[in-house]
Amino acid sequence: xxxxxxxxxxxxxDSLSYYNVAPDATLDAQxxxxxxxxxxxxxxxxxxxKVRTRDETQPYRRHALSMQQIDIDDPEDENSLxxxxxxxxxxxxxxxxFFIEHHVRxxxxxxxxxxxxxxxxxxxxxxxxxxxLQELRYDGIRAHSWI
Numbered sequence: 192x193x194x195x196x197x198x199x200x201x202x203x204x205d206s207l208s209y210y211n212v213a214p215d216a217t218l219d220a221q222x223x224x225x226x227x228x229x230x231x232x233x234x235x236x237x238x239x240x241k242v243r244t245r246d247e248t249q250p251y252r253r254h255a256l257s258m259q260q261i262d263i264d265d266p267e268d269e270n271s272l273x274x275x276x277x278x279x280x281x282x283x284x285x286x287x288x289f290f291i292e293h294h295v296r297x298x299x300x301x302x303x304x305x306x307x308x309x310x311x312x313x314x315x316x317x318x319x320x321x322x323x324l325q326e327l328r329y330d331g332i333r334a335h336s337w338i
Contacts, residue, residue: 216268218275225275225282232285242269243292266294270314273323280330289327289334293320 196204208231215222224240232238273291276282295315315323320336327334 214268214272216271216275223275225272225279228285229282234284236285237288238286239288239290240286241290242272269294273315277323277326283327283330283332286332289332291334291336293323293336295320 195209196207199207208227210222210227212222214224217223219226228238228240269291273293276286276289293315295317324334324336
């Protein structure tokens with residue numbers, strides 16, 4: 192754990208929060224990343240959020256005030272967190288930059304394993320993903336996705 196903070200400048204360490212727990216997509220749950228973000232961030236903070244589906248072989252890494260990475264095991268949880276973000280203006284007002292590994296139907300990797308299982312659980316199409324990114328951009332969030 193100490194290696195995580197090695198070499199970080201003191202001003203960064205002073206504003207860093209680290210949560211080494213799996214996210215809970217249930218609205219207002221103790222480990223819901225949006226609940227946590229709303230409890231520690233202010234609108235004047237610069238907040239970057241990265242959402243991606245975690246491969247079970249990778250260790251959990253958690254978020255800091257300036258860089259919140261949310262590792263998710265399930266596309267349904269990913270969808271739930273995206274929906275919560277889109278419905279909560281006060282949450283959107285906290286986020287300056289948003290990155291998402293959005294898992295959608297019509298994904299170029301959908302025919303390969305292990306992606307078939309992961310992508311079969313998503314309700315979003317690639318067009319829904321574009322609409323979501325555009326809506327976030329209209330709200331002033333620099334929103335990006337990758338595959």
